[in-house]
Amino acid sequence: MTKYRSFDDIKKSLENKETNCQAIVEYYLQNIQTKAHLNAFVEVYELSAKQQAERIDQKLHSGSAGKLAGMVVAIKDVLCYEGHGANASSKILSGFESQFSATAVQKLVDEDAIIIGRLNCDEFGMGSSNENSAHGKVLNAIDETRVPGGSSGGSAVAVQANLCTVSLGTDTGGSVRQPAAFTGLVGVKPTYSRVSRYGLIAYASSFDTIGIFSTNVKDNALVMEVIAGPDEFDSTVSRKPVPNYSELLHFGKPVKIAYLKETLDSEALQPEIKKHTMDILQKLKNEGHEVEQVSFPLLDYVLPTYYILTTAEASSNLSRFDGVKYGYRTPNAHNLESMYKLTRSEGFGEEVKRRIMLGTFVLSASYYDAYFTKAQKVRRLIKEFTEDLLDKYDYIIMPTTPSTAFKFGEHSNDPVAMYLEDLFTVQASVSGVPAISVPNGTDKDGLPIGLQIMANSFKEAELYAFADYITKHVN
Amino acid sequence: MLPKAIKEKYELVVGLEVHAQLLTNSKMYTSDSTEYGNLPNTNISVITLGHPGTMPKVNKRAVEFAMRMGLACHSEITRRNIFARKNYFYPDLPKGYQITQDKGPICVGGQVPITLASGEEKSIALTRIHMEEDAGKSMHLAGEVDTLVDFNRAGVPLIEIVSEPDIRTSEEAYAYLVEIKKLVRYLDICDGNMEEGSLRCDANISVRLFGDPELGKKVEVKNMNSFRNVARAIEHEFERQIELIESGTEIISETRTFDATTGTTASMRTKEDLNDYRYFPEPDLSPVVISEEWLSGIKAAMPALPRELHHKFVHTYGLPEYDASVLTDSKEIALFFEKLCTETENYKAASNWMMGPVKSYLNELTLHISDFPVTPEKLAALIHLIDDGKVSFTVASQKLYPEMLKNGQKQPLEIAQDLNLIQESDENSIKPIIEQILSENSKKVEEYKSGKKGLMGMFMGQVMKKSQGKADPKVASRILTELLEND
Numbered sequence: 001m002t003k004y005r006s007f008d009d010i011k012k013s014l015e016n017k018e019t020n021c022q023a024i025v026e027y028y029l030q031n032i033q034t035k036a037h038l039n040a041f042v043e044v045y046e047l048s049a050k051q052q053a054e055r056i057d058q059k060l061h062s063g064s065a066g067k068l069a070g071m072v073v074a075i076k077d078v079l080c081y082e083g084h085g086a087n088a089s090s091k092i093l094s095g096f097e098s099q100f101s102a103t104a105v106q107k108l109v110d111e112d113a114i115i116i117g118r119l120n121c122d123e124f125g126m127g128s129s130n131e132n133s134a135h136g137k138v139l140n141a142i143d144e145t146r147v148p149g150g151s152s153g154g155s156a157v158a159v160q161a162n163l164c165t166v167s168l169g170t171d172t173g174g175s176v177r178q179p180a181a182f183t184g185l186v187g188v189k190p191t192y193s194r195v196s197r198y199g200l201i202a203y204a205s206s207f208d209t210i211g212i213f214s215t216n217v218k219d220n221a222l223v224m225e226v227i228a229g230p231d232e233f234d235s236t237v238s239r240k241p242v243p244n245y246s247e248l249l250h251f252g253k254p255v256k257i258a259y260l261k262e263t264l265d266s267e268a269l270q271p272e273i274k275k276h277t278m279d280i281l282q283k284l285k286n287e288g289h290e291v292e293q294v295s296f297p298l299l300d301y302v303l304p305t306y307y308i309l310t311t312a313e314a315s316s317n318l319s320r321f322d323g324v325k326y327g328y329r330t331p332n333a334h335n336l337e338s339m340y341k342l343t344r345s346e347g348f349g350e351e352v353k354r355r356i357m358l359g360t361f362v363l364s365a366s367y368y369d370a371y372f373t374k375a376q377k378v379r380r381l382i383k384e385f386t387e388d389l390l391d392k393y394d395y396i397i398m399p400t401t402p403s404t405a406f407k408f409g410e411h412s413n414d415p416v417a418m419y420l421e422d423l424f425t426v427q428a429s430v431s432g433v434p435a436i437s438v439p440n441g442t443d444k445d446g447l448p449i450g451l452q453i454m455a456n457s458f459k460e461a462e463l464y465a466f467a468d469y470i471t472k473h474v475n
Numbered sequence: 476m477l478p479k480a481i482k483e484k485y486e487l488v489v490g491l492e493v494h495a496q497l498l499t500n501s502k503m504y505t506s507d508s509t510e511y512g513n514l515p516n517t518n519i520s521v522i523t524l525g526h527p528g529t530m531p532k533v534n535k536r537a538v539e540f541a542m543r544m545g546l547a548c549h550s551e552i553t554r555r556n557i558f559a560r561k562n563y564f565y566p567d568l569p570k571g572y573q574i575t576q577d578k579g580p581i582c583v584g585g586q587v588p589i590t591l592a593s594g595e596e597k598s599i600a601l602t603r604i605h606m607e608e609d610a611g612k613s614m615h616l617a618g619e620v621d622t623l624v625d626f627n628r629a630g631v632p633l634i635e636i637v638s639e640p641d642i643r644t645s646e647e648a649y650a651y652l653v654e655i656k657k658l659v660r661y662l663d664i665c666d667g668n669m670e671e672g673s674l675r676c677d678a679n680i681s682v683r684l685f686g687d688p689e690l691g692k693k694v695e696v697k698n699m700n701s702f703r704n705v706a707r708a709i710e711h712e713f714e715r716q717i718e719l720i721e722s723g724t725e726i727i728s729e730t731r732t733f734d735a736t737t738g739t740t741a742s743m744r745t746k747e748d749l750n751d752y753r754y755f756p757e758p759d760l761s762p763v764v765i766s767e768e769w770l771s772g773i774k775a776a777m778p779a780l781p782r783e784l785h786h787k788f789v790h791t792y793g794l795p796e797y798d799a800s801v802l803t804d805s806k807e808i809a810l811f812f813e814k815l816c817t818e819t820e821n822y823k824a825a826s827n828w829m830m831g832p833v834k835s836y837l838n839e840l841t842l843h844i845s846d847f848p849v850t851p852e853k854l855a856a857l858i859h860l861i862d863d864g865k866v867s868f869t870v871a872s873q874k875l876y877p878e879m880l881k882n883g884q885k886q887p888l889e890i891a892q893d894l895n896l897i898q899e900s901d902e903n904s905i906k907p908i909i910e911q912i913l914s915e916n917s918k919k920v921e922e923y924k925s926g927k928k929g930l931m932g933m934f935m936g937q938v939m940k941k942s943q944g945k946a947d948p949k950v951a952s953r954i955l956t957e958l959l960e961n962d
Contacts, residue, residue: 080528088527099521102528197759201527205758235532235761313758316562319571320525324624336622340564363562363753372755 007165007219010070014060021053021060021070021114028072028116032163038139040157042077043085044117052114059112066112068226073108074164076155077118077135078125079210080199081105088201089133090123092347093327102199103234104168104210104227111226116164119154123349124318125170125203127151128178128421129411132351137408140183142447146405149179149421152213156183159213166214166223172203173306174400174425176211177437181400181450184439186214186467189425190224191457192432193238196231202317204310207429217438217468221245224460240458248461251469254288257281258393260296268402268420272443277399280440280451283474284397292393298385299427301378303419306426308362308375314352315359321347354415379430386431390456395466398424400437400450428454436467477714481721485682487713488690489642490602491705493655494633495665496609496673497540502630503608504531504574504760509632511671515614515625523630525569530759533558537632538763540664541581541606542773544634547658547780548601550585554765556606558757563750566624567611575635577754580605587638587658588782589650594796599651600639607633634664640679640690645706645713652676652702657781661806669701676705680712682720691716692726696740699733708733711740784809792822801830807844808834811851818855821862828854832876848883857887866891866898870944900947902954905938908946909954912937923959931955 004010004027013019032044049072059065075081078088080098087093101109109115122132130138130153138153140146141161148157152169156179159167169176171189180187188211195210202208210227214220222245229242259281264274285291323329323343330346333339348356362371389396402423411418428435433454440451451470455463502509505522522529538556545552559577582604589597611629613622636655642648656674659665667674676699681691694712699705712731719726731740781803788799803809808829815825833854837844857875860866865888866875878890891897899905912934913920923930931952938951 086527093527096527098528099526100528198530199528202759233532234530236530236759312755316560316572316753316755319562319564320527320569322564322566322571324566325524325569326526336566360753363755365751365753368753 003162004165005162006214006216007068007071007222010165014070021056022050024070024072025049025053025114025116028162028164031161032117035141035161035163038141038144038157038161039136040119040138040154040161040163041074041117042087042089042120042135042154045084045115048084049114049116052109056112056114066110068108068111068113068223071113071165071223072116073113073166073168073223074117074119074155074158075105075115075168076121076152076170078121078170078201078203079105079118079168080201081115081118085118086201087134088124089121089135090321090348090352091134091328092321092344094134096327098199100199102210103196103231105199107227107229108168108223113226119152119158119167119169121154121169122151122175123352124201124314125151125172125175125208126314126351126355128174128418129406129408130154130179131408131412132349134349140405142183143405143445146407146447147182147410149182149401149405151175152179152211155213156180156185156187159183159185159215166212166219168223168227169211169213170200170203171209171211171425171429172207172310173429174422176213177400177425177435177450177452178421180213180437181448181452182405184442184448185437186217186220186439186471187437187450188212188220188224188460188463189428189435190228190460191238191434192429193236194228194242194434194458194460195224196227196229196234196237198231198233202313204313205317206313207306207310209429217436217464217471218246218249220436221249221460221464221468224464228460238458243461245461245464249465249468251465254290255394255466256290256292256392257284257395257397258292258294258389259397260299261293262296262299263398263424266299266402266423268423269399270403270443273399273402273404273449276440276449277397277451280470280474281397284470287474294389294393294396296385296427298378298382299423302382302426302430303423305375305378305382306422306430307358307419308371309379309430311355311359312363312372312375313359315356315363318348318352318356323347351415382427383431386427386433386454387456390433390454390459394455394462396454398452398454399440400424400452404443404445404447404449424452428452433457434460434463436463438467438471477717482714482717484684485713485717485720486685486687487643487645487709488640488681488683488693489648489709490640490679490693491636491638491642491648491651492677492679493636493638493652494675495544495636495655495659495667497537497632497634497664498666499534499536499540499632501534501536503534503537503606503632505630507630513627515623515627518627519629523569523626525571531574531757533760533763534632537606538581538765539773540632540662541604541634542765542770543662543664543777544636544659545582545585545604546774546777547662548582548585548587548604548636550582550601550604552765552770553579553581553583555579556581556763556765558606558760559754560757561607562753565610566622567613567626567629569611569626569629573608573610574757574760575607576605587651587654589647589654591646591650597647599641599647602637602639604634604636607635609633640681640693645709648678648709649702649706652705654781656702657804657806661778661781663778672700678705678709678712680709680716681726682713682716692728694726694728694740695730696733697730697743700735704733704735707735707738708740711738715740778806779809779813781806781809784813788812788822788826792816792826794822794826798823798826798830802826805844811844811847814851815855818852819858821858824858824861825855828858832872836880848881849879850883853879853883853887860887860891864898864900864947864949866896867944867948870896870898874944895943896945898947899942899945900950902950905942905946905951906954908941909934909938909951909958912941913958920959931959934959
């Protein structure tokens with residue numbers, strides 16, 4: 001059977017009547033079974049996917065199918081899909097089924113995408129290696145001794161191993177871009193508020209975004225134009241019109257590009273990644289683009305700011321998991337207080353507990369101003385700096401990650417070393433601007449390297465066009 | 476009891492926090508119904524239950540209700556409203572936090588004027604009014620080991636009205652609460668029922684020596700379910716705190732609960748084990764911006780307020796203070812009266828009818844003015860019949876009015892005609908009756924003429940009896956006097 005590597009491949013096959021949705025679903029189900037040991041899927045919706053396929057085949061026959069007909073999508077286990085499990089890879093939500101669909105998921109279904117299952121991830125999106133999951137770790141298909149990145153590790157591997165056409169992940173501080181870099185994929189975090197968060201199990205509400213994994217820029221742009229836009233259930237989502245990104249991929253004029261001195265000078269940066277990044281910048285210069293080095297003195301403050309604010313929000317967002325209404329409840333309680341304490345101690349994993357403790361600490365009365373208030377101020381400085389820079393330059397370019405995919409357990413005993421994985425991705429998250437990771441070659445072990453491009457808020461069209469240009473013409 | 480001399484050394488300082496449940500159809504952050512009295516856990520949805528992935532959405536109507544209260548209290552209306560999370564664990568709090576307002580409440584400042592029994596006027600300043608959501612209810616059912624939770628009330632919109640520590644006596648506290656209740660009812664934003672919990676009050680109470688510029692340590696008292704109990708709790712705390720100070724014991728900042736059966740307060744928790752609520756801006760709600768247009772629309776639609784109506788009744792209608800107070804006590808009565816006054820200019824008569832026959836009818840049958848069978852127009856027509864001398868007040872109140880209550884459809888004139896109640900003011904028809912009475916009572920006439928003027932009443936009574944109450948008393952009295960004096 002043909003190997004589909006893009007939605008265009010699928011559409012061509014469908015148009016030529018070489019295949020139908022049912023066969024496409026069969027194809028992916030087969031792949032999922034063969035690659036089950038990668039542990040990307042938490043649950044495969046075999047029956048409902050087949051039923052959807054049959055229904056969409058009829059629509060294709062009658063000419064009434066939506067624009068994603070034939071696309072097979074899997075979703076991260078933090079996105080709600082009515083009547084299906086949603087556990088956020090946490091024991092505390094074991095057995096929980098969502099009674100509604102996330103707006104982004106519903107929009108995909110409305111355009112006749114087929115949802116084939118839900119994907120493993122770090123618990124509540126907290127992690128950079130997918131090692132913090134109640135469902136176990138996910139293996140990087142390119143080297144199964146290595147992590148796929150996180151927190152959307154399952155979403156990355158599902159596309160990497162051809163278990164679905166595209167996947168949805170969530171990106172709070174790099175959780176789409178970093179695993180995309182580790183698996184050689186295109187991964188996008190849109191502008192904050194571009195995509196409705198309704199139905200996204202919150203980690204840090206003022207940072208959370210729904211992102212997309214794909215093998216190519218065009219598929220990514222197409223899915224983004226479907227899931228973005230206003231939603232009556234999310235008052236924070238932008239009402240700005242959504243362009244058809246996938247039709248705006250032409251890139252012509254010379255642009256201005258900034259790269260940040262501190263990112264390339266960072267001690268944590270793997271030399272090969274630095275070299276690949278410098279090479280791209282040189283090629284862009286050769287192509288007639290203006291490429292300038294800019295200093296970003298706030299780089300050292302980006303991670304602390306991010307971790308103070310996200311843990312603060314997380315400590316509150318995760319309060320609802322208390323054993324009272326749904327999910328896990330300890331069998332060992334003897335009164336209300338012990339029910340709370342035991343349920344949460346037994347239900348949450350170590351990293352989640354660490355972040356709840358941190359967040360509770362930075363919001364506590366005695367430390368509020370020293371941490372939370374200060375971090376809010378620094379966040380504003382970083383955001384202003386980034387937006388100002390993106391007023392002067394069309395794009396900021398930097399490596400997506402300081403290193404390529406690392407081995408399992410490599411950072412397990414050192415949370416701070418793990419947090420450093422997010423060094424380059426959190427700037428866009430703190431600022432709210434969109435960012436994309438595209439493949440930028442491999443290191444000596446053949447492990448993929450990611451290149452991150454940032455654009456100003458709501459400039460997804462420009463970001464996709466430039467990313468498409470880089471992947472097709474520069475690299 | 477404390478000796479008066481000791482009590483008089485101390486000044487009571489009270490600030491009240493009043494929660495008013497808003498009369499919106501749907502909840503503060505979801506479209507779930509707020510209907511009272513439904514089966515447990517039927518007014519709920521994934522949003523009320525705080526299911527993972529759900530997000531709140533602000534109820535615009537609740538914002539408008541809060542704006543109305545702020546405008547009525549002359550508060551400053553905040554244009555950019557942000558919400559905050561108040562974090563604590565309790566089974567009736569589904570999200571583990573309450574969405575409220577912390578910095579930047581919708582209404583800042585303002586005041587509530589009160590009138591005391593002595594007639595003294597005072598203004599109680601407000602600190603703020605903010606919007607928030609109610610919690611669910613824990614239920615401890617007989618025979619049930621577990622505590623059950625009903626989430627119907629979870630998310631019902633509330634405003635919290637916080638006063639400055641301006642209150643100095645329990646009477647002032649009572650008068651303030653009466654005023655707040657009147658305001659929310661006039662504004663149609665809350666039914667003001669404290670017994671049912673749609674109005675709830677916590678009191679911050681402290682004492683200090685008169686002249687002391689520093690405030691004393693404050694004690695927060697909760698669980699007072701009537702205005703009277705708020706006053707009782709304040710009285711009790713005033714004495715308790717003075718006794719502590721007098722005995723050299725330090726007052727501790729704590730939360731105490733009021734026991735209505737004993738009239739005393741007892742410690743609930745001290746400040747040390749108070750929750751640290753870890754307020755921070757709610758990232759799941761975009762700020763609610765109140766535009767000039769929105770605000771002026773609300774301003775334009777503001778209903779008349781009790782104090783304005785009171786002023787109008789006294790100064791425009793010339794009614795006594797007492798009448799104005801009774802008539803403005805309830806919004807519906809006041810509005811009925813206002814309607815009545817567009818139909819008749821005999822305002823005092825209108826007021827007398829409202830405070831007398833109308834109120835006694837309503838009280839007797841425990842009816843609401845909305846159930847009153849007679850329209851303001853027909854009541855005004857009745858007043859006109861009296862003013863025009865068509866019926867006497869006595870006939871009107873004893874015969875015509877009861878008939879109107881039975882048959883609200885008919886015009887009073889029509890009823891009066893049907894029942895043959897129209898007053899006789901034609902001299903030619905009254906005179907023969909009087910002449911007949913005088914001739915039948917020649918002995919009494921003699922007595923009258925010899926100076927027993929008090930018999931006039933007896934003659935009048937006879938006339939009314941014989942005319943079946945229809946004779947115009949003014950005309951009858953004139954003819955009677957004429958005939959008795961002339962002979």
